[in-house]
Amino acid sequence: MNTLSYGLLSLLTKNSRSGYELMQHIQPFWSAKHSQIYPLLAQLEQKGHVAFVHVPQSDKPDKKVYSITEQGKDALRGWIAEPTDEPVTRDELSLKVYCIGLVDKEQARKMLAVREVYYKKKKERFNLLMDKIQQGSEKPLDQLEIGDDAFGMYVLVHKATMKVDTDLYWCEWMKEKLK
Amino acid sequence: MNTLSYGLLSLLTKNSRSGYELMQHIQPFWSAKHSQIYPLLAQLEQKGHVAFVHVPQSDKPDKKVYSITEQGKDALRGWIAEPTDEPVTRDELSLKVYCIGLVDKEQARKMLAVREVYYKKKKERFNLLMDKIQQGSEKPLDQLEIGDDAFGMYVLVHKATMKVDTDLYWCEWMKEKLK
DNA sequence: CTCCTTTATGTCATTATTGACATATAAACA
DNA sequence: TGTTTATATGTCAATAATGACATAAAGGAG
Missing domain, CATH: 1.10.287 (Helix Hairpins)
Structure with a gap:
């Protein structure tokens, strides 16, 4: 599992969010486009690290709201304990x-x-x-x-x-x- | 041509350098491995933006020292005039x-x-x-x-x-x- | 004499990331 | 009524970047 996947799990420890919201909230700390995030969420769901519910909205299109599972939290704790990659900046x-x-x-x-x-x-x-x-x-x-x-x-x-x-x-x- | 290629040309405006040296000197400002740099240098050479000479060394293995051409400098000036990408940080x-x-x-x-x-x-x-x-x-x-x-x-x-x-x-x- | 490190160049498979294409709803605006 | 913008989800081809493999010369440590 790549770093961005763990980043998505990190965000989900605080709030359940849709893929779109995750994209917006992770941006300041890890730049990623929606085209990268949606497939990763599907992967995380298959592995049982997250679960989602369809949420109908009247003012906006419906969305899929993801939550982290206990299994996902375990994976997160394992990741935090591992050595941390050095930061990468490209300007x-x-x-x-x-x-x-x-x-x-x-x-x-x-x-x-x-x-x-x-x-x-x-x-x-x-x-x-x-x-x-x-x-x-x-x-x-x-x-x-x-x-x-x-x-x-x-x-x-x-x-x-x-x-x-x-x-x-x-x-x-x-x-x-x-x- | 990608940003790293222009970055290599930038370095070569100050000193002629080997691929290995370029890798070492660009690191603080743009992280890249040698496996990305050597193919780009070959590309730049094919396009006439750089030229190289074989330099035998007695204390170390021989190297290929690259220099920027006038054509390469023109390309650089064009690149600088273009809008600059926003910085990307992943930590x-x-x-x-x-x-x-x-x-x-x-x-x-x-x-x-x-x-x-x-x-x-x-x-x-x-x-x-x-x-x-x-x-x-x-x-x-x-x-x-x-x-x-x-x-x-x-x-x-x-x-x-x-x-x-x-x-x-x-x-x-x-x-x-x-x- | 062998092992390890640094220098030096290269290829190639895999992974990560982007950009383009695609679709759809709803609000705001002209 | 048509256009644009924001929300929302998705796929897929192309590009960027990494990691593994490969080779080799020279020096130093043991």
């Missing part, structure tokens, strides 16, 4: 920046400006996410502990916010360099 | 942290400790890289400008250093949370 921008001397300052500034907009939008999304976590929690977020349901999500969004702040700081620094 | 740890409540504090701490060691080693490597860039530069690094040969590498390693510092800061923060 086309870094390859372009490496040979940025090939183009003029103006083009370089534009390239960086596009990325800055991307980071700002991302930061905005993480801020909204953090608000949503706070709304669903009785405790103030900085008092959450490992046993609390929202703990994992909180510390991850905190990490993501720290990262995007660093990225934005670098953008500012680069603007100075390209003045 | 198995984040998926595990999401459902960290499934395991006890001790196991969680161990998992994070392994990652912290990874970040520290990475930071050490970037420090060495920065030293090496300084050694090859006449100017102090903070005075480098877009026209300077080492500029791209310098700003990238600076970004990477900022990122790994943020990651290490998060690890410290997590240690407090898991006390």
